[in-house]
Amino acid sequence: MNPYKYNKQAWKIILLFFAIVIGVASLLYTNYLVKSLSKSERTKAEVWAMTTRSIMTFPDVDDEFISFIYAVRDSLSLPAIITDQKKNIIFWRDLDPKKTNIQLEAERDSTLHYAPEYFEKQLYNMQKRHEPIVLHLDSGDKWYVYYQDSAALRQLRIFPYIQLSLIAIFIVIAYSVFNAIQKSEQNLVWVGMAKEAAHQLGTPISSLMGWVELIRMKYDAEDDTVLHEMERDVKRLETVADRFSKIGSTPSLHNQNVYKVVQDFMNYFKIRTSEKINFTLEGDPMVEAMLNVPLFDWIIENLLKNAVNAIDKEGDIKVVISENIAKEEIFIDISDTGKGIPRSNFERIFQPGFTTRKRGWGLGLSLTKRMVSYHKGQVFVKDSEIGKGTTFRIILKSNLKYEPTQV
CATH class of the missing domain: 3.30.565.10 (Histidine kinase-like ATPase, C-terminal domain)
Incomplete structure (x- = not known):
């Protein structure tokens, strides 16, 4: 097996394995965090729904208790919509104020004037994402609470893909750098071997040239064809040595x-x-x-x-x-x-x-x-x-x- 090809293939496998391990670990851990945060936000949405129900259905309770309920509700920041059984919007919170035309005469006013298209779109998206929280009223009616994931949870959902992209970029850069270093090392080895080979060939080539000339003179074989071809081969060796000596230089x-x-x-x-x-x-x-x-x-x-x-x-x-x-x-x-x-x-x-x-x-x-x-x-x-x-x-x-x- 060719050592260069084997080493290159081995490093490819190592880098690929490294990328897969990081990617799988990232996806598993992020998925765990998303599930945990989703449960936490569901609980938050349920608490918010209960506090809103209390405020809107029991208006004559103690002012101190009402203040406490308001404080709890306002601390739970989560995009949400409450509808009745006919899908009429009763209450909403934390939607984009720039895209709505909401006017409330009073905080507890149940009459809402809103931009229907925006609310319909938000409600549709919430229905697709989560099962509604059902609130049972004393009157026997039901309210349905729909909510969206928080911005943090939405960002966390796409984080693994960003991370995998960064890992892929890292692997490509690492592979390119490794290739460049490996080629540089190989070039230095080949240059060193080539120049050393040229140096080692110099002495025997010079000796062969001398021996050919001595044979020609001793046997008076100036026009001998065999000696002529031998001389050409020796000169060829000299050319090969010269080639190797030039490797690594311009x-x-x-x-x-x-x-x-x-x-x-x-x-x-x-x-x-x-x-x-x-x-x-x-x-x-x-x-x-x-x-x-x-x-x-x-x-x-x-x-x-x-x-x-x-x-x-x-x-x-x-x-x-x-x-x-x-x-x-x-x-x-x-x-x-x-x-x-x-x-x-x-x-x-x-x-x-x-x-x-x-x-x-x-x-x-x-x-x-x-x-x-x-x-x-x-x-x-x-x-x-x-x-x-x-x-x-x-x-x-x-x-x-x-x-x-x-x-």
């Missing part, structure tokens, strides 16, 4: 002929590959772009190796270089007749650690994408069909330093 770009750079590498690469794979290079030989040749060779090498690995035994690899003058872009299409890539993997193949091979770290295409970005370009899967092959496209900015001449 590469210098120079104006280069794209066709020639690709051609030089293909000539080196194809004689070190199976003869059953046919290589073809087509396109405009004049296009130029700002390149770092060692790094750009690495891009082409990774894509060509990927194409070779996709071909089972024999097949074709074709590189086509073209230019979109209107957009000042250069297209490099690398096509193979291999096994193809499922469309669902078009983006995933560029992620570090993703590979479909039994062996390998899955870093080739990830490094390729990064090196293309150094050149201010793009790389992506242009097209692929299972069993028929794949085409990768590199897009670079062109220099347009030449003018077509008329023949």
Whole structure:
């Protein structure tokens, strides 16, 4: 199992578990508080209803007792409406005064002049929310007390959703920060390993160059083909070491002929590959772009190796270089007749650690994408069909330093 993929998946699960635990605990506790407060408000509504009934049905009681009843009733702040059996409003309290036109001739006057639509809406909402409190009068009639939740209880009901939203935002931020830290740490490790590898390769590469030159002189083999190819391989190792030494630093770009750079590498690469794979290079030989040749060779090498690995035994690899003058872009299409890539993997193949091979770290295409970005370009899967092959496209900015001449 790839360690990068495993660690990332493990942290995703931990963060998700953390979010679920907080969310469930928050919902359960808030639900407990809502139920407790609802019971408390129901009791408050019942007390308010009883005090109002006492005031309105027993007007000739002791003034001191009436004052006490008023004090109790006024301390119970809760939006409520009392109706009779015919749903006629008898009394109300703590509704929005700005939305009503209530005029009372006296505190105990049972005649209310009100805005019907507002009261009907409030009564309808109260009926939906709670069962009414029934007051039995001495006359045998009944009053029905309807009430709303207090502002505190209404806010408490929506609090879990606000809290869950904040938790979700926290998880997203935490995940993003963790990803950034992890990528930064990985980058530092890779940079350190790459520079150390370049340093370690320096001594044996220099020795090999000396040994090749010594063999050439000792055996008078100045034009020997084998020694020539050995020298090319040693120089190739020197180029690879140079690549690794440049990782972590800003590469210098120079104006280069794209066709020639690709051609030089293909000539080196194809004689070190199976003869059953046919290589073809087509396109405009004049296009130029700002390149770092060692790094750009690495891009082409990774894509060509990927194409070779996709071909089972024999097949074709074709590189086509073209230019979109209107957009000042250069297209490099690398096509193979291999096994193809499922469309669902078009983006995933560029992620570090993703590979479909039994062996390998899955870093080739990830490094390729990064090196293309150094050149201010793009790389992506242009097209692929299972069993028929794949085409990768590199897009670079062109220099347009030449003018077509008329023949």
